[in-house]
Amino acid sequence: MLDFLPAPLKGTLAALCLLLNTLVLFPFLLLFALLKLVLPVTPIRKACTVVLNNIARLWIGVNNTVMNTFHKLDWDIRGAEQLSHEQWYFITCNHQSWADIPVIQYVLNSRVPLLKFFLKKELIWVPLLGIAWWALDFPFMHRHTKEQIARKPELKGKDIAATQAACEKFRYTPVTIFNFMEGTRFTDAKHQRQNSPYKHLLKPKAGGTAFVLGAMGEMLHTMLDVTIVYPEKNPIGIWDYLSGRIRRIVIDIQIREIPEQFLGMDYENSRETRVEFQRWVSEIWKEKDARIERIKSEHQA
Numbered sequence: 001m002l003d004f005l006p007a008p009l010k011g012t013l014a015a016l017c018l019l020l021n022t023l024v025l026f027p028f029l030l031l032f033a034l035l036k037l038v039l040p041v042t043p044i045r046k047a048c049t050v051v052l053n054n055i056a057r058l059w060i061g062v063n064n065t066v067m068n069t070f071h072k073l074d075w076d077i078r079g080a081e082q083l084s085h086e087q088w089y090f091i092t093c094n095h096q097s098w099a100d101i102p103v104i105q106y107v108l109n110s111r112v113p114l115l116k117f118f119l120k121k122e123l124i125w126v127p128l129l130g131i132a133w134w135a136l137d138f139p140f141m142h143r144h145t146k147e148q149i150a151r152k153p154e155l156k157g158k159d160i161a162a163t164q165a166a167c168e169k170f171r172y173t174p175v176t177i178f179n180f181m182e183g184t185r186f187t188d189a190k191h192q193r194q195n196s197p198y199k200h201l202l203k204p205k206a207g208g209t210a211f212v213l214g215a216m217g218e219m220l221h222t223m224l225d226v227t228i229v230y231p232e233k234n235p236i237g238i239w240d241y242l243s244g245r246i247r248r249i250v251i252d253i254q255i256r257e258i259p260e261q262f263l264g265m266d267y268e269n270s271r272e273t274r275v276e277f278q279r280w281v282s283e284i285w286k287e288k289d290a291r292i293e294r295i296k297s298e299h300q301a
Contacts, residue, residue, distance in 0.1 A: 011243030033135030079253035217264030231299035
């Protein structure tokens with residue numbers, strides 16, 4: 001435990017260790033990604049996928065060990081007892097900092113299937129990372145704009161169909177799909193600009209979540225409603241996390257069954273479904289806002 005070191009030194013050493021971990025493991029990730037790309041044989045691709053997922057879990061595990069080595073953090077984790085590697089999950093979380101993702105990875109890496117993010121299909125062309133995301137089976141979204149559909153009506157419904165085809169591989173392998181429903185990090189300026197009805201949250205963007213559930217409704221039945229609270233300091237930055245200036249993190253996990261009518265829903269073309277889904281999301285956000293206030297009050301008491 002090197003928590004006694006000055007914060008700037010801890011942050012620098014932690015960042016260097018995370019970088020070294022990435023530089024060591026990334027070539028192995030690319031190697032198996034390329035094998036998966038150039039050898040289109042199903043058993044080989046499946047074997048490569050297993051190796052790639054294990055490399056990603058190892059990367060997260062080493063990162064977690066680095067944090068434990070340099071920092072003495074009080075992790076208050078609530079509601080994680082019933083999570084399983086054998087379940088399919090959709091996760092949403094409030095978003096305050098770039099530290100949110102490593103925090104969630106720290107808590108869930110050993111408890112649920114590897115986290116996957118929906119990505120815009122154009123990101124597959126990002127050098128190196130695009131093939132890594134593809135190899136790790138990150139689902140790429142195929143979405144057409146209203147203007148494109150207006151010009152070519154035959155495109156209507158093609159985006160969901162294409163994304164469903166891309167997600168077909170998840171039917172027999174448990175997966176965890178992750179989405180920040182706010183769409184961006186919380187700041188006081190954004191909160192005021194939105195005139196958000198919530199004290200601690202921005203307005204949720206229901207459309208992205210609806211797209212995921214529309215495309216993967218037959219597989220995703222359970223939502224993990226994750227709430228992160230940094231009781232001592234807000235807002236925080238990734239440097240605060242790396243340098244150990246954060247001493248306590250509260251992670252509250254609520255397990256919710258997704259209502260059946262939202263699984264495989266036609267969000268874009270059914271006004272009734274949109275209204276009902278937005279009402280459901282708003283209720284979740286109202287409860288989450290109250291939960292954050294309660295957790296903050298616990299710390300102040």
